[in-house]
Amino acid sequence: xxxxLNPEWLSCLPSLWSxxxxxxxxxxxxxxxxxxxxxxxxxxxxxxxxxxxxxxxxPTGWEEGYTFEGARCFIK
Numbered sequence: 001x002x003x004x005l006n007p008e009w010l011s012c013l014p015s016l017w018s019x020x021x022x023x024x025x026x027x028x029x030x031x032x033x034x035x036x037x038x039x040x041x042x043x044x045x046x047x048x049x050x051x052x053x054x055x056x057x058x059p060t061g062w063e064e065g066y067t068f069e070g071a072r073c074f075i076k
Contacts, residue, residue: 009044009048013029014043016032017030018030063075
């Protein structure tokens with residue numbers, strides 16, 4: 001099961017870990033010491049849902065997303 005994106009997942013990353021976001025909005029985690037990456041949060045063991053998704057009814061290049069507060073937004 002995946003966790004919903006919230007500000008706390010970033011603050012609880014262990015030292016020597018960082019994160020990245022793919023072009024389609026998927027969050028991944030980087031182990032700087034081990035030189036490896038994973039889709040799973042190093043503490044919780046869950047994937048992170050960003051709230052970004054492409055929908056067929058949006059113009060090309062636009063995605064639907066949600067803020068941390070749950071407000072719907074559109075991203076280009």
